[in-house]
Amino acid sequence: MEACKKKMNALILERVNALEKAEDISNKYQQLEEEKKKVDDELAWLQKKHGNLERDFDELTGQLEKTQDLLRYTEEKLSETESETQDLNRKINLLESDLSRSEGLLEEKRVQAEDDSTKLQSAESRALEAERNVEKLENDIDKLTKELGDEQAKYKTMCDDLEEACNQMVD
Secondary structure: OHHHHHHHHHHHHHHHHHHHHHHHHHHHHHHHHHHHHHHHHHHHHHHHHHHHHHHHHHHHHHHHHHHHHHHHHHHHHHHHHHHHHHHHHHHHHHHHHHHHHHHHHHHHHHHHHHHHHHHHHHHHHHHHHHHHHHHHHHHHHHHHHHHHHHHHHHHHHHHHHHHHHHHHHHO
């Protein structure tokens, strides 16, 4: 029996220790639950704050992109304007150069026109002389053509006479 009592006392002691341990574990569990709730609350607050920060960041990123686009557009327009200005300056220089060259060419053309006028008068004189020579040569050609026709007729007559004479000799 004594052993039973010892065993019971040991079991009671073990039960008391187990109850104390269970109570400690329960207290620790409640503390952990409270800490978990605090951590969950803090996590929810941090997630909300993170969401707000992301939204603010997205808005700022959008504004930055718009500003960068506007800056690029402005820089492109400035570059185009500078390029157009350079093109216009080159065109002005070319036009001034062309004007100087044209004035020089105009003077050359005026002098050449005077020379050409003199040459034209000389050519007209030579053309009139050539026309007279052509008329004279055409008259000579007509005369020679008529003489050739007469000579060919005489030659044909002579050939016919010769042929007739040959035929009479053969007969």
